[in-house]
Amino acid sequence: MRAIALRFTAAVMAFTFTGSVPAVADGPVTLKVAIVQQIDSMNPFLAVFQSSTEIGRLMYDPLTTYAQDDQRVVEAVAAKWEPSPDKLTWTFTVPGGKKWSDGQPITSRDVAFTYNLMLTNETARTANGSYVANFESVTAPDEQTVVIKTKAPQVTMTALDVPIVPEHKWSSVSDLKNYRNEDFPVVGSGPFILTDHKPGEFIKLKANKDYWRGAPKYDELHFVYFKNSDAAVQALAKGEIDLVNRMAPAQFDSLQGKEGVERNKARGRRFNELLVNPGAQNKSGQFIGDGNPVLRDVRVRRAIAQSIDLESLVKRVSLGYAEIGTGIVPPVFEKYHWEPARRRAFDPAAARAALDAAGYPLRDGTRFSLRLMGRSGRAYDEQASEYIKTSLADVGIRAEVQLVSDDQLNQATTAATYDLAFSGWGANVDPDFILGLHTCAQRPGPDGTGGTTDSYFCDAEYDALYAQQLSEFDEARRIDLVKRMQERFYDQVPSVVLSYENALEAYRGDRFSRFPVQPANGGVIMAQNGVWGYYGAVPALAASSSGGVSGVVIGIAVVAVLVLVSGVLVARRRRVTAEERE
Amino acid sequence: MSVVWERRRTALRSGWREFTAQRSGVAGLVVLGVAVAVAVLGPLLTGASALDVTRVEAAAWEPPGPGHWLGTDHTGRSVALLVLNGTGASMLVGLTAAALSVAIGTLVGIASGHFRGWPASALMRVTDFFLVVPQLVLAIALSAVLPRGLGTIVLAIGLTSWPATARVVRAQTLAVEARPYVERAHALGGGHLHVIAHHVVPAVLPLVLVNTTLAVASSIVSESTLAFLGLGDPTHLSWGTLLHQAQLFGAVSKEAWWFLLPPGLGIMGLVLAFTLVGRALETVINPRLRS
Numbered sequence: 001m002r003a004i005a006l007r008f009t010a011a012v013m014a015f016t017f018t019g020s021v022p023a024v025a026d027g028p029v030t031l032k033v034a035i036v037q038q039i040d041s042m043n044p045f046l047a048v049f050q051s052s053t054e055i056g057r058l059m060y061d062p063l064t065t066y067a068q069d070d071q072r073v074v075e076a077v078a079a080k081w082e083p084s085p086d087k088l089t090w091t092f093t094v095p096g097g098k099k100w101s102d103g104q105p106i107t108s109r110d111v112a113f114t115y116n117l118m119l120t121n122e123t124a125r126t127a128n129g130s131y132v133a134n135f136e137s138v139t140a141p142d143e144q145t146v147v148i149k150t151k152a153p154q155v156t157m158t159a160l161d162v163p164i165v166p167e168h169k170w171s172s173v174s175d176l177k178n179y180r181n182e183d184f185p186v187v188g189s190g191p192f193i194l195t196d197h198k199p200g201e202f203i204k205l206k207a208n209k210d211y212w213r214g215a216p217k218y219d220e221l222h223f224v225y226f227k228n229s230d231a232a233v234q235a236l237a238k239g240e241i242d243l244v245n246r247m248a249p250a251q252f253d254s255l256q257g258k259e260g261v262e263r264n265k266a267r268g269r270r271f272n273e274l275l276v277n278p279g280a281q282n283k284s285g286q287f288i289g290d291g292n293p294v295l296r297d298v299r300v301r302r303a304i305a306q307s308i309d310l311e312s313l314v315k316r317v318s319l320g321y322a323e324i325g326t327g328i329v330p331p332v333f334e335k336y337h338w339e340p341a342r343r344r345a346f347d348p349a350a351a352r353a354a355l356d357a358a359g360y361p362l363r364d365g366t367r368f369s370l371r372l373m374g375r376s377g378r379a380y381d382e383q384a385s386e387y388i389k390t391s392l393a394d395v396g397i398r399a400e401v402q403l404v405s406d407d408q409l410n411q412a413t414t415a416a417t418y419d420l421a422f423s424g425w426g427a428n429v430d431p432d433f434i435l436g437l438h439t440c441a442q443r444p445g446p447d448g449t450g451g452t453t454d455s456y457f458c459d460a461e462y463d464a465l466y467a468q469q470l471s472e473f474d475e476a477r478r479i480d481l482v483k484r485m486q487e488r489f490y491d492q493v494p495s496v497v498l499s500y501e502n503a504l505e506a507y508r509g510d511r512f513s514r515f516p517v518q519p520a521n522g523g524v525i526m527a528q529n530g531v532w533g534y535y536g537a538v539p540a541l542a543a544s545s546s547g548g549v550s551g552v553v554i555g556i557a558v559v560a561v562l563v564l565v566s567g568v569l570v571a572r573r574r575r576v577t578a579e580e581r582e
Numbered sequence: 583m584s585v586v587w588e589r590r591r592t593a594l595r596s597g598w599r600e601f602t603a604q605r606s607g608v609a610g611l612v613v614l615g616v617a618v619a620v621a622v623l624g625p626l627l628t629g630a631s632a633l634d635v636t637r638v639e640a641a642a643w644e645p646p647g648p649g650h651w652l653g654t655d656h657t658g659r660s661v662a663l664l665v666l667n668g669t670g671a672s673m674l675v676g677l678t679a680a681a682l683s684v685a686i687g688t689l690v691g692i693a694s695g696h697f698r699g700w701p702a703s704a705l706m707r708v709t710d711f712f713l714v715v716p717q718l719v720l721a722i723a724l725s726a727v728l729p730r731g732l733g734t735i736v737l738a739i740g741l742t743s744w745p746a747t748a749r750v751v752r753a754q755t756l757a758v759e760a761r762p763y764v765e766r767a768h769a770l771g772g773g774h775l776h777v778i779a780h781h782v783v784p785a786v787l788p789l790v791l792v793n794t795t796l797a798v799a800s801s802i803v804s805e806s807t808l809a810f811l812g813l814g815d816p817t818h819l820s821w822g823t824l825l826h827q828a829q830l831f832g833a834v835s836k837e838a839w840w841f842l843l844p845p846g847l848g849i850m851g852l853v854l855a856f857t858l859v860g861r862a863l864e865t866v867i868n869p870r871l872r873s
Contacts, residue, residue, distance in 0.1 A: 230834050250832030377812035390636045401817045
């Protein structure tokens with residue numbers, strides 16, 4: 001009875017949220033993907049949200065991209081690239097034969113146009129400005145050659161995740177800031193062409209049959225909006241959509257054994273961390289914020305890290321769908337991930353002894369109090385805060401949990417008005433970005449603006465290593481430098497990396513037999529560094545759909561019955577009160 | 583003095599008789615008594631470690647059965663114990679928020695009923711403004727700006743739900759002040775304070791009492807709504823917080839009805855009890871409602 005009741009609710013919910021009936025098998029083969037996050041813009045120069053950049057990648061190829069199996073740099077718009085001996089000039093070759101979706105050839109002029117637009121127009125730098133910050137000039141001496149000169153050597157030249165747009169369409173755009181890029185079908189170079197977009201309802205793309213790598217194996221790709229991931233998961237279970245990601249562990253578990261549903265537990269690019277305010281300073285070295293000064297003592301920070309049981313956090317908060325945290329580069333990037341020779345063991349007794357030795361004795365059961373901030377409504381923060389509070393209490397530190405809104409948390413971490421705070425980042429294939437977040441230069445200026453420091457970490461040794469790795473073109477040596485940086489970070493504890501979350505995805509195995517994951521070993525389908533998951537999806541031979549219609553019919557019936565019953569009740573109630581009314 | 587007390591005692595006794603004559607009111611009172619007992623005794627009966635997420639041993643999402651007669655939540659804590667321990671916060675917030683809202687409402691209502699002219703008009707325009715502002719939206723805005731905590735929730739509910747009380751109290755104040763004996767008091771030289779304290783307040787008080795009882799019911803629902811939306815203080819256990827957690831940690835996908843239903847029924851029962859008591863009290867003070 002309970003299951004039926006819940007399924008009724010689910011049916012009603014799914015019905016009201018999507019209002020759609022599964023496609024008939026005879027029509028075009030369509031991959032329907034659930035989307036929860038809104039789209040900020042279809043204009044690739046303005047799109048910042050993860051959802052919009054992902055759709056931008058489907059529409060436009062970048063200069064180079066990352067391979068599906070091992071994430072090495074491979075051909076996209078450019079087929080070859082060559083740095084000069086002084087590493088200041090890069091020459092990219094755009095081979096002939098690649099075409100925009102309107103049939104015009106893709107040439108080096110399009111590439112030069114895109115980058116020059118970003119160099120000359122500040123609005124065009126909104127989304128991807130950091131990639132060209134170090135550029136001196138971009139020229140196209142002939143149809144097939146792009147020459148980029150940089151001010152200083154830059155190792156990320158083959159990681160330029162900037163969509164290349166067609167010059168013949170975009171040169172006439174005068175008001176870039178308000179250009180929505182929704183003249184359907186939108187001319188692009190990627191494996192899919194944007195054909196329709198209704199905010200909050202759906203995004204429709206069709207396969208680019210002339211894509212240079214070969215046409216996708218199905219006809220249309222639809223993104224369907226859902227208000228929350230619970231509704232999306234229910235829709236997947238009923239076969240209304242084909243692919244869902246970013247599921248909560250409980251949702252992922254609930255799909256186990258569901259007929260026709262395949263699950264993908266992937267190693268994610270994200271990690272959860274607990275920031276430990278190390279005595280925040282701005283660029284000119286003045287202390288800012290109101291972090292508890294005891295945390296400036298590295299012995300205290302180490303003791304805090306020692307008192308948190310990371311294993312039980314992974315087991316109980318993430319229900320096992322995570323890996324224990326160590327370095328700031330997640331293990332999915334095997335090359336750059338650092339693993340300590342001996343992990344800092346969970347040891348409350350040692351933490352207590354260390355705090356005693358550091359000169360913070362117990363007084364009435366507590367040594368000192370710290371504020372622990374997190375985002376309310378975020379499942380991880382709400383749950384992990386309870387564990388960390390008890391763990392800290394065990395070593396004599398009183399944690400006052402404050403779960404606040406997104407904005408309030410952002411304000412507190414930016415103004416350094418926190419002691420401990422939950423945070424999290426997604427890392428890229430190239431570790432430069434995630435490492436750069438913790439350099440002294442990322443701290444805000446004396447006026448409080450600029451910089452995007454994550455932890456207010458400022459360490460001479462770390463910064464020296466960062467500068468070295470940025471201009472180190474020998475991969476083995478760079479890997480060594482990156483690992484030494486993570487070791488220093490782990491030792492100084494400006495934040496405790498708690499766990500690397502698994503990316504939990506599920507798809508209809510009865511409609512699509514295979515999705516390429518990136519990397520091949522335990523990778524993701526959605527939110528890749530590329531579009532292999534969508535591009536390489538293989539439809540199952542006998543595509544069929546069932547169950548959805550009957551669910552909707554039952555849903556309508558239930559709604560009708562409810563309306564009827566409440567109508568009768570209200571009518572009776574009115575008659576009763578009519579007599580009482582004066 | 584003793585005459586006054588004698589008269590009051592008689593009135594109280596006859597009121598109580600009126601109240602007990604209504605079975606629904608008595609039923610509501612019994613439920614309230616049980617809820618208060620649970621709220622006070624619940625935390626005492628629960629062992630220190632039973633709700634500590636780091637020390638529970640049961641598996642997560644266990645359906646009701648021996649050992650956990652209402653199942654377990656996402657961390658393995660007993661839902662039955664969670665619901666018992668959530669009673670106190672739900673009731674506390676409901677009562678204090680109602681008290682705050684009725685206090686503001688009574689003050690504004692009496693003031694605007696007693697002092698005529700522009701101060702009354704000004705007060706009533708303010709009341710009208712709060713009356714038309716969507717209550718939930720304002721409460722959400724308030725609890726988003728203020729620091730998280732039970733106090734914020736109380737403030738958010740109290741500051742948004744007083745206009746109805748103000749209107750009712752104002753009407754009663756106007757009716758009372760129109761009576762001849764108030765006019766006489768004025769004529770004998772009674773000042774504002776004397777008239778309000780000795781004539782208006784005693785006449786308005788029964789109405790305020792009923793209003794409070796009914797306001798508690800709606801405050802409990804408001805608290806649950808705000809907590810469910812994630813605007814409450816997640817570190818304090820209340821029924822709304824439980825529902826919020828059930829939704830956040832995937833009880834719907836898990837089909838874990840035992841995590842969703844008990845707090846919901848708890849809210850329903852408590853609200854119903856307050857409403858029944860309030861209605862019965864209303865009948866006692868307003869003879870026209872008697873059948």
